[in-house]
Amino acid sequence: MEKIRIETNVFLPMPVVLVGTVAGGRPNIMTAGWASRVNAEPPMIAIGINRAHATAEGIVENGSFSVNVPHAGMVEATDYCGLVSGKNTDKSAVFDLFSGDLDGAPMIRACPLAMECRLVRAVDLPTDYLFIGEIVGAYADADCLVDGKPDMERVNPLTLTMPDNTYRTIGVSVGKAWEIGTHLKKGA
Numbered sequence: 061m062e063k064i065r066i067e068t069n070v071f072l073p074m075p076v077v078l079v080g081t082v083a084g085g086r087p088n089i090m091t092a093g094w095a096s097r098v099n100a101e102p103p104m105i106a107i108g109i110n111r112a113h114a115t116a117e118g119i120v121e122n123g124s125f126s127v128n129v130p131h132a133g134m135v136e137a138t139d140y141c142g143l144v145s146g147k148n149t150d151k152s153a154v155f156d157l158f159s160g161d162l163d164g165a166p167m168i169r170a171c172p173l174a175m176e177c178r179l180v181r182a183v184d185l186p187t188d189y190l191f192i193g194e195i196v197g198a199y200a201d202a203d204c205l206v207d208g209k210p211d212m213e214r215v216n217p218l219t220l221t222m223p224d225n226t227y228r229t230i231g232v233s234v235g236k237a238w239e240i241g242t243h244l245k246k247g248a
C-alpha cells in the first residue's frame with residue numbers, strides 16, 4: 061500500500077475518563093481522552109490537561125486528582141463535562157460524588173471504576189501539563205469485578221476516536237494478550 065505523508069496533528073485511539081478536582085473552591089469534573097496508565101510500581105496514571113482549564117488550576121493547587129471511568133450509558137453527561145468549563149459553569153452537581161483518602165480528588169459514584177491520585181510530577185509542555193499521579197486508592201462496583209479485579213466487558217467503558225470525534229465502546233475480543241503471539245517466538 062502506498063504511504064501518504066499527512067499532517068502531524070494525529071491522535072491515537074483513546075480511553076474516555078472523567079477527571080475530578082476541586083477548582084475555584086468547588087468540585088469540578090472534566091472529560092479527558094489523553095490519559096494512560098504509566099509506571100508499573102507504584103501504579104501511576106498520566107493525563108494531558110490544557111493549562112487554561114479549571115482542572116489544571118485545581119490539580120496544581122491541590123496536588124491531587126481523580127480519574128473516573130464512565131460506562132457507555134453515561135455518554136451524554138460525559139460529553140457535557142467536556143463542553144463547559146468549571147471557570148464559568150458549576151459542574152459539581154452533575155454527578156453524585158464521594159471522597160477517598162485524598163482531599164481535592166472527588167470521585168464519581170456512577171462510574172464503575174474510580175481512582176484517586178496523588179500528583180507526583182507536573183511536566184510543563186507548551187500548551188498543556190502532563191500530570192503524573194500515583195494511584196493511592198481504587199474503587200470499583202462489585203458487579204464489575206472478576207476475581208477481585210475490574211472486568212472491562214462489565215465496566216463497558218467509552219473510547220474516543222479522532223478526527224471523527226466519535227465515542228465508541230470497546231468492541232469484540234480478537235485474542236488474548238501475552239498469549240496469541242506466543243507461537244511466533246523462535247523455538248516455540
Ligand SMILES: Cc1cc2nc3c(=O)[nH]c(=O)nc-3n(C[C@H](O)[C@H](O)[C@H](O)COP(=O)(O)O)c2cc1C
Nearest residue numbers: 090091092093094109110113114115142144145146
Ligand atoms: C471527548 C473529550 C475529550 C477531551 N479530552 C481532553 C483532554 O484529554 N485534555 C484536555 O485538556 N481537554 C480535553 N477535553 C476538553 C475539556 O474537557 C474541556 O475544555 C472542558 O470544558 C474543560 O473543563 P474545565 O475547565 O472545567 O477543566 C476533552 C473534551 C471532550 C469532549
